[in-house]
Amino acid sequence: MxxxxxxxxxxxxxxxxxxxxxxxxxxxxxxxxxxxxxxxxxxxxxxxxxxxxxxxxxxxxxxxxxxxxxxxxxxxxxxxxxxxxxxxxxxxxxxxxxxxxxxxxxxxxxxxxxxxxxxxxxxxxxxxxxxxxxxxxxxxxxxxxxxxxxxxxxxxxxIELGSTVCKVRDPTCKTCPIRPWCKAYEIAEFGRKPITDIEDVCALCEPPPETGVTGYPMKVARKKPREELDIVNVVEWHSAAKPQERWFLMVRRPEGGLLAGLYEFPTSGNVARTTSRAAQVKMPHALVSELVVPSMSIAPYDAKNRRKPSHDVIEIASIQPVRDVVHIFSHIKKTYRPQWVVLQGGGDAPPALKSARGNPSTSDSIDEGLSSTSLRPILNNMWIQLKEVPNVNMGTGVVKVWNSTKELWEGGVGGS
The missing domain is CATH 1.10.340.30 (Hypothetical protein; domain 2)
Structure with a gap:
């Protein structure tokens, strides 16, 4: 080591x-x-x-x-x-x-x-x-x-003794150098059959379980992790001129709290488990509208009446549900419910994004040449090319969401 x-x-x-x-x-x-x-x-x-x-x-x-x-x-x-x-x-x-x-x-x-x-x-x-x-x-x-x-x-x-001999599971007590002084071993080996006065026997309580040396130290009962549901919008944009250039929208989490400073896809956090599919489909419009500069119009998703993409209007062309992803933190059991959201229109470059203060970012997209994190500017909102998404600093749960979403287009499910 x-x-x-x-x-x-x-x-x-x-x-x-x-x-x-x-x-x-x-x-x-x-x-x-x-x-x-x-x-x-x-x-x-x-x-x-x-x-x-x-x-x-x-x-x-x-x-x-x-x-x-x-x-x-x-x-x-x-x-x-x-x-x-x-x-x-x-x-x-x-x-x-x-x-x-x-x-x-x-x-x-x-x-x-x-x-x-x-x-x-x-x-x-x-x-x-x-x-x-x-x-x-x-x-x-x-x-x-x-x-x-x-x-x-x-x-x-x-510490070494605990990792090699006195292990949480399957401890090797026979070879332990401190076995002669181990109280847990003494109780486990010699205290299993105590001679009890018949008048002291309690008929109401069950005897304590015989766990052996692994019962020590006694553990504090852990609080059951709370359950939360997040709606994750994997937002993709590509221009009509270059549909092969696929860009994905990512936002940076706050400096403090869970997954501080990591990137994720636009997310509606801790929503009610009764949230309907119809309500989920409406969420991307509000989230994307908050991130894109005000000069750009975002057309709501309408599966029946599709608009023709233009330089001034961005259309939510399609929304595909993705299978749920479960990720367990120490205190939260998080269910991510992703949906793949495809945007079209707005010109030949990804739509300009707001910075942290609500102003247009001077650099809101990451090129392939800036794959090194030491060269990248720290942006709160940014567009990432498809090849670069795996290199972004994101938590394990978000990586699972990304992999599940990729399965859609790799399996032939269209996004537009």
Missing amino acids: PWRKPYDPLLSLAERAQRAYEVWVSEIMLQQTQVATVVPYYTRWMEKFPTIHELATANIEEVNALWKGLGYYSRASRLLAGAQKAVAEYNGMLPDNAKEMEACIPGIGRYSAGAICSIAYEPIKAPAAPIAETDTSADSTLSCPEVTQYPGDINQAL
Whole structure:
């Protein structure tokens, strides 16, 4: 693992700060993600942003491009925000104590702060206070002898133990080096058949399930994710003169919140599940009208009375339903209901779009030559050529929507 290095007490403060940055990136990437998946992402990240100063000068587009495919994109935006704050307020060095790091750096919680500080900075004594055996809260820690040197090595060893021996499923207790001191193993092996006084037997309650060592630590019951329905409009435009040049409309999400800074197709979010097909067909007109400059007229979709495309009028030529796509976030079960919307008219170039402030964008389309995210301007609304859509920074759910929509025309379903 490229982020693993032996602790060196001779490192200078600046070198320890660099080490803290490296550990921080690895800790955030490893959240909810397997080591094998993280290694190539970590390597590319450190090649692009070898120091916290270089990360702080990046934009969200560059960061999301490197993170693409790793999921949980808020982690990437918080790394960027944390680096910018560390450079602005701490001279580019993460705080060297866990309490301050947790309180002051965005996206770093108690666990990550403790791991980073113990691995990169000065040793910290473990508290000697006894802990109740039944305590399963976040305040519980492993009771161990006082350690005065290299707590990071111990923490990394415990992490390694958890990933290779004391696993969530199928732990290999027989080879565990701390088995003689493991309370969970003791209970599982020797506490299965307690001798109970017949007068103490309760006839009302069922006995607790025997889960063995995997029953510890006891997990807090997770709240069921709420369900939401989004109507996603995959809007395509092509001119009558060059129908082979296909452009797709994409909008950028806000800097904060779910999927911050990523692109998506124009979407009506969290609509009622009772929304009819007739109501869905009316949505693209309002959404596109909000994005196109006022000088351009948008004709509503009318399947019976088709207009002839002109330079002044854009017509919604067709709307094709796409199969539902389900994507589960940590707290939301999202159902995307896409529809493929084809526009015609408006001239030989894609219709001009409004910028963030409602004015025409100076550059609202992305050419093939600007495939690199470092060369692209950051636009809130833009037209993307068909070949370039897969290169856009978008979440996994939106990628699923795109792939489902492509199946329509690849399967011979016409859009006009």
